[in-house]
Amino acid sequence: MASQEIETLASALARLPGLGPRSARRAVLWLVKNREAALPALLEALDAVSQTLVECSNCGNVDTRDPCGICADPRRDERAICVVEDVADVWALDRARLFQGRYHVLGGRLSALDGVGPEDLAIPSLLSRVENGAVDEVVLAMNATLEGQTTAHYVAERLEPHNVRITQLAHGLPVGGELDYLDEGTLAQALRARRPLD
């Protein structure tokens, strides 16, 4: 049995997505072994992030400033908005600068099972960005899951009355695939081959 402090740290880490109790313990052991080299940098990074993280009031991205770095970047093409389910998808798509426009985070997907309805998603703010801005293309980049595609069709319907071109990622995306898990090559391909919504 490890000390209370170590148990507390391990159970806090075990709550992170992708880490179970076993990997959390392994992470703690690693931190103990590397405490001089790794801990100060980790603590500093956690502290900086906890002090400064904010949600972008324009697109819903998470950054250390509002508007976020992407929305504030004048080199970004304001005529194209890529709509995604989650912040992780913005980061996945933006890792390799695959998309030159801006993003809009819905904050989830429609799901009867999880009780997520349209009112739970950032759809009104998307519509007002399209209405008020010089947007001429909206790329729907939802996951290739049933719920993702249901969401894409719903958003497309809401965008229909607006004068905007609606495209979606080419689904060379694996069925059931989540954007965040795809490599950059697959994402780049899907984005390049985007097509009008059918």
Ligand SMILES: [Zn+2]
């Ligand atoms: Zn933003």
